[in-house]
Amino acid sequence: MDFSIKPIDPKTGLAGIKTGCIAVGVFEDKKLSQAAKELDRKGDISAALKSGDITGKAGTTLLLRATAGVAAERILLVGLGKDEPITEKNFVSAVQATARVFASLGAADGAIALPLEDVKARDAAWSACAAVLAMRDASYRFDSTKSKKEPAQGGVRKVTFLASGAGASAAKAATAQATAIANGMDLTRDLGNLPSNICTPTYLANTAKKLAKDFGFGIEVLERKQIEALKMGSFLSVTKGSEEPPKFIVLKHMGGKGKDAPTVLVGKGITFDTGGISLKPGANMDEMKYDMCGAASVLGTFRAIGEMGLKLNVIGVIPTCENMPSGRASKPGDIVTSMSGQTIEILNTDAEGRLILCDALTYVERFKPAAVVDIATLTGACVTALGHHNTGLFTRHDDAHDELADELLTAGKATGDTAWRMPIEDAYQEQLKSNFADMANIGGPPGGSITAACFLERYTKKYTWAHLDIAGTAWKSGAAKGATGRPVPLLTTFLLNRANGKKAA
Ligand code: BES
Ligand code: MN
Ligand code: ZN
Numbered sequence: 001m002d003f004s005i006k007p008i009d010p011k012t013g014l015a016g017i018k019t020g021c022i023a024v025g026v027f028e029d030k031k032l033s034q035a036a037k038e039l040d041r042k043g044d045i046s047a048a049l050k051s052g053d054i055t056g057k058a059g060t061t062l063l064l065r066a067t068a069g070v071a072a073e074r075i076l077l078v079g080l081g082k083d084e085p086i087t088e089k090n091f092v093s094a095v096q097a098t099a100r101v102f103a104s105l106g107a108a109d110g111a112i113a114l115p116l117e118d119v120k121a122r123d124a125a126w127s128a129c130a131a132v133l134a135m136r137d138a139s140y141r142f143d144s145t146k147s148k149k150e151p152a153q154g155g156v157r158k159v160t161f162l163a164s165g166a167g168a169s170a171a172k173a174a175t176a177q178a179t180a181i182a183n184g185m186d187l188t189r190d191l192g193n194l195p196s197n198i199c200t201p202t203y204l205a206n207t208a209k210k211l212a213k214d215f216g217f218g219i220e221v222l223e224r225k226q227i228e229a230l231k232m233g234s235f236l237s238v239t240k241g242s243e244e245p246p247k248f249i250v251l252k253h254m255g256g257k258g259k260d261a262p263t264v265l266v267g268k269g270i271t272f273d274t275g276g277i278s279l280k281p282g283a284n285m286d287e288m289k290y291d292m293c294g295a296a297s298v299l300g301t302f303r304a305i306g307e308m309g310l311k312l313n314v315i316g317v318i319p320t321c322e323n324m325p326s327g328r329a330s331k332p333g334d335i336v337t338s339m340s341g342q343t344i345e346i347l348n349t350d351a352e353g354r355l356i357l358c359d360a361l362t363y364v365e366r367f368k369p370a371a372v373v374d375i376a377t378l379t380g381a382c383v384t385a386l387g388h389h390n391t392g393l394f395t396r397h398d399d400a401h402d403e404l405a406d407e408l409l410t411a412g413k414a415t416g417d418t419a420w421r422m423p424i425e426d427a428y429q430e431q432l433k434s435n436f437a438d439m440a441n442i443g444g445p446p447g448g449s450i451t452a453a454c455f456l457e458r459y460t461k462k463y464t465w466a467h468l469d470i471a472g473t474a475w476k477s478g479a480a481k482g483a484t485g486r487p488v489p490l491l492t493t494f495l496l497n498r499a500n501g502k503k504a505a
Contacts, residue, residue, distance in 0.1 A: 003135075007162075019073070021063075022111045024113045027079075027080050032046070035114075042068040058080060062077045063076050085119060085120040086115065103153070107156055111161075130415075132178035144190070179307075180492070184307075191292065192290050195289055203271075215306025218254065219250070238330070247320050249318040263373070265301060267296070268353045274288065278332060295318040301495070305492060319360045332348060339362040353376050358458075373467075380471060383471050386420055392422050392449050393468055394468075408468070419487070428443065432455055
């Protein structure tokens with residue numbers, strides 16, 4: 001899908017634009033947007049509103065064909081709701097509805113004349129970004145594992161945003177950024193949707209190598225021997241039951257100044273989580289192929305920042321392996337020594353994400369990071385706490401960490417890829433006490449996502465750190481089962497803001 005921006009020619013106006021379909025907004029109470037007024041040459045749009053065929057409620061649509069005095073073959077009326085300026089939520093519903101109609105039209109090109117500059121507290125750049133993300137989301141397909149590919153999709157392939165003077169150049173840059181984000185999300189979704197017999201740790205490593213080649217990243221893939229030499233006893237305890245070799249991937253995008261401390265992303269890459277000897281129940285176990293979505297979001301974010309040529313030093317680190325039961329697998333009660341030297345009693349082999357992440361979090365100390373953000377499908381408890389809308393955000397509570405948390409929350413809000421802050425407190429750390437080791441790997445049922453974060457916190461004392469639990473947001477279950485591409489928009493926007501020297505707003 002192709003996006004471009006076109007300033008409106010004041011001579012011919014909107015009515016002179018030749019396109020398969022032009023989308024314009026209408027409000028509730030039969031009110032026309034400025035663009036709709038311009039196209040209402042012979043009163044066709046007013047008549048449609050009057051007839052009650054479209055209410056103007058956000059996300060409603062009505063397609064009009066061959067309207068008198070208008071060059072476009074079709075006009076799509078799109079409801080923007082009641083409020084002016086338009087609320088963010090209503091604008092997003094409107095672009096999602098536009099995307100749905102465009103996807104099934106018998107036209108190959110379309111134009112969007114929605115009021116990009118009239119969204120409350122947002123600018124044309126924000127609106128263009130939201131529209132591109134909605135369009136790309138609606139056109140995503142995954143059929144690489146079907147023998148018969150879905151027939152080549154009809155629908156609009158070329159989208160032009162019609163913007164007025166000042167908005168046009170801001171929208172242009174935003175469209176390019178949003179396209180890079182969407183390309184990153186597509187990669188993250190593809191990797192998530194691939195089954196674990198294809199998307200193995202080796203497959204993730206090869207994907208990282210390909211990205212490095214395409215975008216000029218530095219890359220290192222550590223093999224089992226090197227992982228052993230680093231004494232990552234905790235990571236190695238998870239891979240023990242598996243026949244697939246583990247990998248430890250390090251990607252470097254050094255787009256900033258040489259001496260600038262890097263921002264580090266660490267992604268959980270469990271390509272399948274059976275639970276190990278603490279075996280998971282059978283129902284829905286297939287969804288544990290998504291347990292590498294943290295890793296996939298790091299790769300997707302690198303795809304995006306590579307395409308953007310982001311001026312920031314960013315390092316991505318991915319510990320990846322399978323969590324399998326076998327005669328060689330870790331057993332409940334086993335005690336392992338992490339790279340940090342701290343010992344861990346594995347009371348439940350299904351709490352494996354923290355076991356691979358803790359060694360990666362120790363490893364990244366060597367980069368003297370400006371900040372470290374880990375991303376993980378870490379706990380079912382996070383889904384219970386926050387559902388599928390918000391990613392769980394955890395940090396310590398001091399000024400530096402409050403600032404990092406605000407940066408991440410702001411980036412999430414800007415892209416609709418939202419997070420919600422959760423606590424880390426000593427009171428919860430108590431739950432990780434072990435009689436036999438420095439800590440246990442589980443803290444019991446109460447506050448399960450918090451005790452998981454508290455476990456990780458013990459390995460992050462040397463830098464500023466945040467943890468994103470994406471168990472509820474990385475994929476959808478049910479009829480629309482599939483990876484969402486989250487939190488690539490949040491992460492990429494967070495890095496973009498850092499590159500622009502913008503801290504949290
Ligand atoms: N990958 C799972 C977390 C998960 C579960 C994500 C369900 C999405 C949906 C993780 O490795 C896990 O199994 N966590 C356990 C932890 C427990 C044993 C303390 C969980 O959440 O049940
Ligand atoms: Mn698990
Ligand atoms: Zn897991």
